[in-house]
Every structure is written in C-alpha cells, then in structure tokens.
Amino acid sequence: MKKNLRAHPMRNPIILALDVDTRDQALKIADDLSEIVGGFKLGPRLCLRYGMEFVKEMAQRGPIFLDNKHFDIPSTMEAAVRASFEAGASLVTVHALSGAEALKRMAAVEKELQSQRPFKILAVTILTSWDQASVPGNMKEQPIAQHVTDLVNLVSSSGLQGVVCSPHELDLLQNRDLYLVTPGIRFSMQDSGDQKRIMGPKEALRKGASALVVGRPILESNNIKETATDFVMAAYEEK
Template sequence: MIEKRPIIALDFPSFDEVKTFLAQFPEDEKLYVKIGMELYYACGSEIVKYVKDLGHSVFLDLKLHDIPNTVKSAMKVLAKLGVDMTNVHAAGGVEMMKAAREGFGQEGKLIAVTQLTSTSEEQMHSDQNIQTSLAESVIHYAQKTLEAGLDGVVCSAHEVEAIKSATSADFICLTPGIRPSGSQTGDQKRVMTPAQARAIGSNYIVVGRPITQANDPVAAYKAIYAEWNQG
C-alpha cells in the first residue's frame, strides 16, 4: 500500500500559524499532515481535533518511549483522538511495542522509529554505544517491530529495501528527510528525493520545509505530489 499524498510536516510553533498555512489550500484538498512534539505540546489535543474536523488525515509523531503500561495508557488516549497513525521508539523493546499496539487498537497505523534520520553511524557508536553498523541496527529494530505486531517503521529511504527484505513486502516504511532536487538538506543527514523514495519502495514520505517554507506552499505541494506519484 502506497499513500499517494506526501505527508506535510506541520512544524509550526502555534495554532494560528497552522490555521494560516492550511487556509491556503482549497477546502476540498484533503491533506495528510504530521503533528509533532512542538505543535502538540504547544496546542494539545485541540490541534488534532481541528485538523481532523477539516477532513485531513493525521500522523501524530510523538515517538512514545516509556514503560509498557504507561505507553499502553497513553495510546488509549491517542486512539480516542482518531489519529490515523502514530509511533513509538523501537528502542523501548518488544514488550513496550506490544503494549502500545494493545492500547492503540487496530483502527490506525502504529509504527516505530528505528534510528532517527539525523543520526549518523558515528553518533550511534559514540552516543548510544551501539557498535554494529547503522544498517544492522535499523534492521534489528525493524524485525523487533514486526515481532511486536506493529505496522511498520520510520526509516531513511536508503534503508527501505533492506528492511523489506528482512521483514515483509507489506511492512510499512515511512521515510522522512525527503527533499526535492536542489533543496537544502537542513539537519537531515540521510535524504532522498520523492522520485527516488518511490522507486526504492517507500510507502509514505514526509516533507516539511520544502512545502511549509516555500513562497507558494500549494504549488510546492503539488510539485512534490506529482514527483512522488510519477509512473
């Protein structure tokens, strides 16, 4: 399953900025958006309700990581918001991920973060004391995510083929760090264009600043949509 709509990262600090941004799109243009920590912590569940009431799909990107019972309870709350997808850190372990699945239920997609796309192999070695290769770490986390009964992982597009080979063709790979050709990479170290991500097998892509900071966000979105769906 491939989601045709690129997920727009609503990385804004305030409710008003989200309203202003979304108002630029036609009412019948139903988007898929990501609400991350900054926005959710600033606005709370009201931002999710607002976006859902507009008819948009929501990926709530909170990356839960705590003891299993706490994550299960938190997921029950998030499920009531009607979010279409949310996530946890795979580093929390299989028991925690199973608890998350139980709490969130089966209505929405539940995925796990393997290694952040801002993490280099050198940082993983020095900061996390994981002495395998970055690829081996990502694949290990993906296999544990599948074992726990989750739908897929957040990963770099460069890791998609290896993850699907190590899990299954139906295992979701959501890839952030997507940048149109010629754009700045920012703080992402492992990036790819929409066309490259599609060719390599990504199921979802997340795009932030190339859309939200564009002079014409609607035109930028349409261009990325077209590139993601080409062929």
C-alpha cells in the first residue's frame, strides 16, 4: 500500500486497536498485520500489565497510538506524554476536559517533540461508548454534539489540532484543519458492541476523518488478515 498522507503519522488510515490481554497475543497479531494496517492502538489493558518496555517492543512493528487518555494536572500530563514519546508512541491521547492550561502546555510539548520525529497529541472529546442517555448528569444540559463542538473549540484555541471524536460529530468538524481520529468503525451496524455512535469506514472518511480505529471487527473475524485488508481497501477508496 502506498502511504496516505492524510493518515500521518500512521502509515495508512486504519489503526488496529489491540484489545487483547497478553503480550504474546499482541505481538502475534502485530507481526501478522504489520504490513497491512497503518498502526496499532495500545491502552491500559496491555500497558498496565507489561509496561513501557512492551510499548517500545511494539513500536518496532509499526506506529503506535498510545491511548491512556491522560487527565491530570498539567505537569503530570506533560510527564506522561514525554514518557509515551520516549517509548516510541506516534499518537498519544489526553482529555480535552483537562482544560485550557493543560491543553496549552500539551501544544508546546507537541511542537517540541514534533521537531524530533512525527508525533501528535490527540484530545479526547466525548467517549463513543456514551449516548445522550448515558452522559453524566452534570453534562446533560446540552446535546453531545454541542459538548464535542465546545471541547474542540477549546482544543483548537489552545494550539492543538488532533482530536478524537465519534463519527457522528465529523460533519460538525469539517474544514477546520483538524487531524480527526475516529473510533466506533464497523462494516456492520449490527455489531456495535459497547460503542453507541458508530459508522462505516467509507462514510467516516468521506465526512473528514483522518484515521479510523478498528478493533473487534478485525480481531474477532475468522480471517484477521483478510478483514484488515478489507478495511484498508475501503479507506483507500475514499482517500
């Protein structure tokens, strides 16, 4: 596959969420799919078991999206992001809800680290496992779409351009020069799992997504190489 610049710093727009429990499983899947998917997403499920040395090991197999959603005081968030970068991560998540001071600090750190190699900090808006009914009570005064828009405005004004949002908010964020990473991607809308706001890969890219996170639809398929290839081909049809 030729490189898709829109997916930068991933190799192509499909990021495989390695939602498995063991190092051996993760390494086997990464070895099998390293020439197919654009990169691999790791989170607390594996990082808490195996630590940052495991992240370094995985980074040898492809670009790493380290999704630990840091939400803390600015100095702690900065230390976590720097540690993630040192381990080899190309994408790292923080919470947009952490506020303007923390996000401005993240923008400065991102600029510094980008001078060394491709790297982006992504601000998480509203989890795709939430719908309007499950939004916490203190946030229910306005629709999810408005929460996302308000948070993205905060992110942009702080100097960051990377955002994680559901595909349902992509229409609101077009033409804003944002790097949009979108989970909740499925070929079949019947297979939503615990994701509430989902969409197919072609439609999400058509609406402006930069990269798509796909987990169980690949990992639980009968042929993970074939299914991963199907997602990548669908992404390239809409590049």
